[in-house]
Amino acid sequence: MSEKSVASLPRSGSRLLDLHHIGLRMIVIGPLIAVAGGRWGSYLGLPGVPIYFSDLSVFLGVLFVLLSRLDTRSAALRMSPPPIPRALLVGSFCAGAIFLIGALRSPGFSIFAIRDSLPFVYFLLIPVFYRAIESLGRERAFRWLRNALLLHLLWFAPAVFKILPSVTIPLIGGTAAFQPRGDFDLLIGGLTVVVIAMDRRMPSLLRGALCLVGSAAILFNGSRAGLISAVVLIAVVALLERPFSDAKKGPIRLAVTALAAAPLLLIVVAVTSAPPEWAVALQKLVPNSSSVYQSGQNTWTARLDAWALLINYSIDHGSTAWLGFGFGANPVLNSGAVRYLSGDPSVRAAHDNWVTWFAMVGLVGLCLAIVAFAGWLGLAIRRAIKYRGLNSIGLGLAIGLLSAASAGVILESPFGYMTMALAIALASQRGIDQADPRTQAQVSRSNALPQRVAESNG
Incomplete structure (x- = not known):
């Protein structure tokens, strides 16, 4: 489209274009x-009502994008x-099919039915999240993510x-503000360390201090699932980024990392009580005859028993094995x-997303979920x-979430499925920054070419 024809469009089209970007x-x-x-x-969210600001932001954003697409003048500007x-x-498509299976098999409309369905609503919207991240551009998306992680670390x-x-405030339902959740918050802590370490615009001294604080917080918390998922995340990103392979900066980075290990352990030992909680977490990872390990082993055994009981219960009820x-x-x-x-009756998830989904949507739904995640991760790995x-x-975050979800209620919870949708959208981005002015100019010339050809033929 030529500059003259764009300028001749009514201002309402420009306003709808703004609405489109605001929505994204x-x-x-x-x-x-x-x-x-x-x-x-x-x-x-809103006090006394199960309406949360995170959901509200997403669904209002989707509504704004849909409204902006109703006007052809706005579409011409994009x-x-x-x-x-x-x-x-x-x-x-698989997520949409799972949503239909779960909704049609639901015993009735309830707040629990809505909560159970929301993970698949967010997975259904992953292409929308992909487009929203793309509109931000890689540089800006990285900065937004970094700022959110700094708030988390704060x-x-x-x-x-x-x-x-921790404090109780009316705007938060079901939990207290500033109350860490071991598995998820440790994973986000690992993500914080990775993103800060990759931020070349931040001063080196500040980066080192923040990474040191973040690492100490991860070790101090003592959650086994959180520690494993954080280590998995960091390992995946390090494997892809290869920070020590650079001929000039690699040895320096390795030396700084080694030097940071000693004060990090001293800080952790200084702020923890005996026995240190980080040591408790590490002991849970290594088999031994201590009571700490036995306690962790018993928890894992109990979950295996619960999963077996739930799977057999589903199989024994006819069509529930399939749907x-x-x-x-x-x-x-x-x-x-x-x-x-x-033993808490309010626990509705099996502490493993695959077992929970098998009970909710059967073998058919479980296979659709496996196909969806296999496709998403395959694309994410290739592009990473x-x-x-x-x-x-994005790939490290997605794999870290899956590792934490294998023994916790992660992907069934709002913070988990929202972050998974974000992770897949980040990991699937193209290498070209769509928000870069040079890219926009190139795309504008490509879009204008058919218009000029049509005008010359006319």
Whole structure:
């Protein structure tokens, strides 16, 4: 489209274009609220009503984007972005099919049915998250993520070190503000260390100090699942980025890392009580005859018993083996598996997302979920190897979430499925920054070419 024809468009088209960009940014802000606040951040919302700001930001953003597309003048102003990767669309279709299975099998409409369905609503929207991240551009998306992680570190480290107490406020339902959740917040802590270490614009001394504080907070918390997922995340990103392979800077980075290890351990020992909680977490990872390990082993054995009981219960109920009990049902309680999972009747998930989804949507839904994640991770791995940077961060976060979800209630929770949708969208980005002015100019010339040809033929 020529500059003259763009200038002749009514201003309403420009306003709708602004609405389009605002909507895309609101879609990104939603999961970043969960990243910055962790569990309590995802439950930040209207008092007394299960309406949360993170969900509200996403769904209002989607609404704004849809409204902007109703006007052809706004569509004329927008550049035509590259097509969404097929793997994302196939995974989105699988998530939509799972949503239909769970909804049709649901015993009735309830708040629990809505909560059970929301993970697949967010997975259905992954192509939308992909487009929203793409509109931000790689550089800006990295800065937004870094800022959210700095906010997380700002409260997480003091809370872990017992400097910042948890508080109850009306805007947060179901949990207290500044109360860390071991598995998820440790994973986000590992992500914080990785992103800060990769931020070349931040002064080296500040980067080192923040990484030191973040690492100490991870070790101090003592959560086994969180520690494993954080290590997995850091290992995946390090494997892709190869920070020590640089001929000039590699040895320096290795030396700085080695030197940081000693004061890090001293800090942890200084702020922890005996026995140190980080040592408790490490002991849980290494088999021995200590009571600490036996306690962790017994917990794992109890979960295996719960999963076996829940799977057998689903198989024994005819069609539920194929299509599940549906959203809103409580097979964890009805099967008796809850007694192996703390015994709290409010526990509705099996502490493993695959077992939980098998009970809800059966073998058909579980296979669709496996196909979706296989496609998403396959695309993410290919692009992370090719482009690295933002893609490596997204892939590490996705794999870290899956490792934590294998023994916890992560992907069934708002903070988990929101962050997973964000991770897949980050890991699937193309290497070209769509927000770069040079890229926009090139796309504008490409879009204008058919218009000029049509005008010359006319």
